[in-house]
Amino acid sequence: MSGPGVNDFAIKVATVNGTGSASANGLLMKTIFRMGVPVVGKNVFPSNIQGLPTWYEVRVSGEGHCGRSGDVHLMVAMNPKTYEEDLAELSPGGILLYDSTWPRPAFMDRSDITVLGVPFASMCNDAFSVARSRILMKNMAYVGAVAALLDLDLDVIKGLVDETFAAKAKLIDANMQAVYLGYDYAKDNFACPLGFRVEASNGTDGKVMIDGNTAAALGCVYAGATFGAWYPITPSTSLMDGFAKYCGQLRVDAETGKNKYCIIQAEDELAAAGLVIGAAWNGARAFTPTSGPGISLMSELIGFAYYTEVPVVLFDVQRTGPSTGMPTRTQQCDIQTCAYASHGDTRHILLFPADPGECFDMAVQAFDLAERFQTPVFVLSDIDIGMNDWMVDELTWDDVYQPDRGKVLSATELEKMDTFYRYLDVDGDHIPYRTLPGTHPKGAYFLRGSGHDKYGGYTEGGPEYQEVVDRLRAKWQSAAAKVPAPVCIRAAGKARQGIIAVGSSDGAVREARDRLEAEGVHLDYLRVRGFPFAANVEAFIMEHDEVFVVEQNRDAQLLGLLLTETNVQREKLTPVLHYSGAPLDYRFVFDALMNVIKVRRIA
Amino acid sequence: MTSFRKPKIQRKNEPLNDLGLARVDYEGAMSTLCAGCGHDSVTACLTKAFFELSIDPAKAVKVSGIGCSSKTTNYFLNDAHGANTVHGRMPSVATGAIAANSNLIYLGLSGDGDSLSIGLGQMAHAMRRNVNMLYMLENNGVYGLTKGQFSASADLGSLPKKGAPNEYPAIDPVALALSVGATFIGRSFSGDRKQLVPLIKAGLKHKGFALIDVISPCVSFNDHKGSTKSYAHTYEYYHQAVHADYVPPTDEIKASYDEGDVMPIELHDGGIIQLRKLDQNYDPRDRAAAFQKVMDSKATQEIVTGLLYIDETQPDMHEIQKMEDRPLNEIPYSELNPGAEKLKALQGAFR
Numbered sequence: 001m002s003g004p005g006v007n008d009f010a011i012k013v014a015t016v017n018g019t020g021s022a023s024a025n026g027l028l029m030k031t032i033f034r035m036g037v038p039v040v041g042k043n044v045f046p047s048n049i050q051g052l053p054t055w056y057e058v059r060v061s062g063e064g065h066c067g068r069s070g071d072v073h074l075m076v077a078m079n080p081k082t083y084e085e086d087l088a089e090l091s092p093g094g095i096l097l098y099d100s101t102w103p104r105p106a107f108m109d110r111s112d113i114t115v116l117g118v119p120f121a122s123m124c125n126d127a128f129s130v131a132r133s134r135i136l137m138k139n140m141a142y143v144g145a146v147a148a149l150l151d152l153d154l155d156v157i158k159g160l161v162d163e164t165f166a167a168k169a170k171l172i173d174a175n176m177q178a179v180y181l182g183y184d185y186a187k188d189n190f191a192c193p194l195g196f197r198v199e200a201s202n203g204t205d206g207k208v209m210i211d212g213n214t215a216a217a218l219g220c221v222y223a224g225a226t227f228g229a230w231y232p233i234t235p236s237t238s239l240m241d242g243f244a245k246y247c248g249q250l251r252v253d254a255e256t257g258k259n260k261y262c263i264i265q266a267e268d269e270l271a272a273a274g275l276v277i278g279a280a281w282n283g284a285r286a287f288t289p290t291s292g293p294g295i296s297l298m299s300e301l302i303g304f305a306y307y308t309e310v311p312v313v314l315f316d317v318q319r320t321g322p323s324t325g326m327p328t329r330t331q332q333c334d335i336q337t338c339a340y341a342s343h344g345d346t347r348h349i350l351l352f353p354a355d356p357g358e359c360f361d362m363a364v365q366a367f368d369l370a371e372r373f374q375t376p377v378f379v380l381s382d383i384d385i386g387m388n389d390w391m392v393d394e395l396t397w398d399d400v401y402q403p404d405r406g407k408v409l410s411a412t413e414l415e416k417m418d419t420f421y422r423y424l425d426v427d428g429d430h431i432p433y434r435t436l437p438g439t440h441p442k443g444a445y446f447l448r449g450s451g452h453d454k455y456g457g458y459t460e461g462g463p464e465y466q467e468v469v470d471r472l473r474a475k476w477q478s479a480a481a482k483v484p485a486p487v488c489i490r491a492a493g494k495a496r497q498g499i500i501a502v503g504s505s506d507g508a509v510r511e512a513r514d515r516l517e518a519e520g521v522h523l524d525y526l527r528v529r530g531f532p533f534a535a536n537v538e539a540f541i542m543e544h545d546e547v548f549v550v551e552q553n554r555d556a557q558l559l560g561l562l563l564t565e566t567n568v569q570r571e572k573l574t575p576v577l578h579y580s581g582a583p584l585d586y587r588f589v590f591d592a593l594m595n596v597i598k599v600r601r602i603a
Numbered sequence: 604m605t606s607f608r609k610p611k612i613q614r615k616n617e618p619l620n621d622l623g624l625a626r627v628d629y630e631g632a633m634s635t636l637c638a639g640c641g642h643d644s645v646t647a648c649l650t651k652a653f654f655e656l657s658i659d660p661a662k663a664v665k666v667s668g669i670g671c672s673s674k675t676t677n678y679f680l681n682d683a684h685g686a687n688t689v690h691g692r693m694p695s696v697a698t699g700a701i702a703a704n705s706n707l708i709y710l711g712l713s714g715d716g717d718s719l720s721i722g723l724g725q726m727a728h729a730m731r732r733n734v735n736m737l738y739m740l741e742n743n744g745v746y747g748l749t750k751g752q753f754s755a756s757a758d759l760g761s762l763p764k765k766g767a768p769n770e771y772p773a774i775d776p777v778a779l780a781l782s783v784g785a786t787f788i789g790r791s792f793s794g795d796r797k798q799l800v801p802l803i804k805a806g807l808k809h810k811g812f813a814l815i816d817v818i819s820p821c822v823s824f825n826d827h828k829g830s831t832k833s834y835a836h837t838y839e840y841y842h843q844a845v846h847a848d849y850v851p852p853t854d855e856i857k858a859s860y861d862e863g864d865v866m867p868i869e870l871h872d873g874g875i876i877q878l879r880k881l882d883q884n885y886d887p888r889d890r891a892a893a894f895q896k897v898m899d900s901k902a903t904q905e906i907v908t909g910l911l912y913i914d915e916t917q918p919d920m921h922e923i924q925k926m927e928d929r930p931l932n933e934i935p936y937s938e939l940n941p942g943a944e945k946l947k948a949l950q951g952a953f954r
């Protein structure tokens with residue numbers, strides 16, 4: 001359906017984990033990016049350190065589509081163990097490039113594709129003597145062959161190799177030698193370039209290639225977060241790695257060598273949650289990055305922070321559940337868990353970034369909202385956003401920004417007060433004032449997860465208890481107007497149907513919608529970015545006959561949340577569910593919607 | 604039922620401390636524990652220690668888990684911030700709070716269930732990090748608040764009020780602390796104020812993690828004949844090994860030290876912990892020896908008490924983390940914001 005054509009095609013590289021192919025694939029993608037052509041990469045990797053199959057998908061899209069297409073036009077099949085499935089996945093008319101050191105006549109079974117063999121292993125064995133470098137150089141050799149086939153700029157490749165090995169100049173020559181092995185072989189033996197190829201452009205001006213975890217880490221730095229605690233878990237680990245790296249660069253006093261931040265690797269996620277609650281209670285901007293299993297463990301303390309009104313920020317980089325699930329595959333499967341995390345009547349503020357750019361912005365907003373509303377705030381990212389490199393607008397920062405620390409009383413303010421009560425709604429906005437330990441004797445209060453009245457005293461009295469939990473509900477509801485507003489895209493013509501999606505589904509949904517529109521199907525689209533839902537979410541559903549709710553989980557969690565939290569009728573919502581663990585592709589959405597729409601038209 | 608405060612009445616001629624505060628200024632809400640509960644005696648000792656050390660209550664922070672023992676946070680130091688967290692998670696919340704502002708005085712309150720069962724991991728890790736706090740483990744061998752089940756500190760063979768004796772060996776918090784790196788380890792008894800108050804003072808002044816395991820009998824569920832955590836049993840097997848007194852930096856040290864009898868340990872604030880060794884051959888600076896002593900006492904059922912181990916030389920978490928003295932919550936945003944230009948520069952790597 002899509003491509004292939006100039007600056008419009010998809011490559012997939014199949015390799016073995018731990019063979020160093022990740023850097024070769026990154027090199028391919030960055031080369032295309034530097035040639036000014038929009039590109040997205042999706043890394044499909046196993047939960048393993050060495051030996052299992054891994055794939056890297058690069059979609060080149062001059063039009064700037066950022067979701068997967070579902071097509072593979074060039075398959076670089078470097079892993080004999082997956083030849084069969086790789087062959088099957090190749091789109092009709094596609095090209096299969098493989099290591100012909102060991103010829104595979106079976107590839108000829110498909111007459112609708114072209115098979116190109118390059119003897120990568122034997123060429124590298126002849127050229128390089130060390131066993132490990134032969135393996136690594138094979139990767140660079142396929143980069144070279146792909147460069148010839150796709151007309152990639154060798155100077156750009158050389159520039160990137162220079163940067164990568166700036167500290168080890170010896171390796172530059174060896175790597176380039178390997179690139180040329182593949183490049184020359186392809187040039188000599190095949191008609192290069194292919195019909196689909198890369199043509200330099202200016203489509204990446206003002207853009208960067210960044211993953212969501214790095215962007216979120218930068219967001220935490222810019223938000224002024226000073227405390228982070230975590231327990232390692234794929235796929236959130238790189239968020240804390242990023243925060244540690246940037247703090248090391250930016251937050252160490254030049255004279256004293258002392259840190260203006262604290263990062264603690266906790267003994268488990270329960271401790272990570274406790275640590276950030278303690279730090280936030282004491283006035284530091286504190287966060288913890290984790291994934292589903294961590295959220296499950298943190299639940300009791302999340303409820304504690306909710307009830308005692310401690311502002312903490314949690315990043316849930318979602319991965320496939322239940323239980324350990326498929327730890328390196330993506331899903332949007334923690335929406336409901338996070339919305340109501342913990343026992344009892346609890347409800348939380350959620351933010352749904354759709355790409356790394358929003359991870360940066362929403363990290364900052366998360367801290368402001370947490371402190372404004374004195375409550376935990378969840379940023380729901382996922383593996384696709386968190387760990388893949390996306391092309392997004394360069395991140396920008398407004399130096400005028402001041403953190404919203406919310407209602408915190410200073411010593412001077414406390415001094416002037418007769419009495420201070422932690423949970424009293426003095427301003428009528430459902431948000432009480434808080435104090436930090438050590439500020440002033442009048443500010444002392446008791447943080448308790450047990451029943452308390454509005455004065456902060458222990459209670460087992462029904463009305464006193466209810467008064468506080470009712471205020472908490474009203475406080476949460478009032479956040480609906482403050483979370484990032486939904487993004488609405490209207491169809492060219494009047495649309496009786498609409499789509500709702502969140503987070504990383506956005507790219508595929510938008511592309512599917514555009515293509516449906518091209519076929520005369522008009523659909524409005526609303527991307528929800530926060531919970532509690534803004535008022536126009538319900539309005540959007542009300543104004544359509546049918547709304548497709550596209551999401552990446554089995555149980556239609558977003559749809560369920562819409563039903564619970566708005567007054568819309570069940571019949572209006574049609575689930576479109578993708579939960580294989582692979583990032584959503586537009587073709588899936590297109591087909592699913594088209595099928596339903598056709599049926600509706602017949603009926 | 605709503606908790607109520609005791610009236611703060613200033614009595615005539617009541618002694619005041621260096622801050623001009625009276626004992627009542629260190630008190631809190633009325634206890635709702637059973638009459639005679641060991642935990643109330645511990646609270647009284649804590650109140651006395653804070654008062655005598657002239658610690659500004661507003662500069663102290665109390666953190667606890669869940670249990671009868673953990674409730675006591677509310678029964679003293681009304682002007683201090685306090686937190687009743689969730690069961691077994693006090694150490695992490697306290698550690699986070701300390702990371703954000705290490706300039707306050709931190710007191711953790713916990714029970715044997717809270718610390719040795721559900722919270723064993725967190726307690727061990729707080730000790731390992733040498734977090735600068737005093738951790739009171741009010742140990743009664745049972746879960747008081749859930750009505751008397753055995754806890755992990757119940758001794759093998761100890762009898763419950765009804766039913767079969769305990770069949771699992773006890774986890775000894777002192778032995779555990781010795782092995783995971785706590786730098787101040789004491790054991791005491793709620794019934795021995797003379798020992799406990801000075802020990803608390805020393806623990807508060809110690810820089811690093813101070814654990815005091817206090818035998819604190821539960822009169823409702825574990826004070827009967829056959830229980831090894833009863834008042835009677837504790838009195839009978841109680842053995843003082845080392846007595847610790849805190850001497851503030853301002854006090855001239857009058858006592859002359861007879862090596863082997865009284866031992867001074869210098870603290871970071873310039874004060875001194877004076878150790879009076881009641882067991883001549885015991886050196887509380889020797890971790891291995893302390894371990895041996897604790898193990899030996901198991902055989903004799905002796906409850907060795909006092910300051911059993913101290914090491915003033917280890918860096919605490921704050922130091923290990925290379926943090927500024929200034930609390931994280933006082934660093935102005937202007938120092939934390941790298942600025943728009945920097946963000947541009949950083950993104951060079953993403954092209």
Ligand SMILES: Cc1ncc(C[n+]2csc(CCOP(=O)(O)OP(=O)(O)O)c2C)c(N)n1
Nearest residue numbers: 670671672690714715716717745746747748
């Ligand atoms: C997650 C969780 N599980 C169980 C409980 C019930 N519970 C409350 S206190 C307690 C035991 C307390 O024992 P201990 O710490 O020894 O305190 P004590 O009452 O003996 O002073 C238990 C099991 C709880 N509060 N939370």
Ligand code: SF4
Nearest residue numbers: 637640671747821822
């Ligand atoms: S039940 Fe036991 S521990 Fe709890 S208050 Fe009563 S005596 Fe104390």
Ligand SMILES: [Mg+2]
Nearest residue numbers: 714715743745
């Ligand atoms: Mg107990």
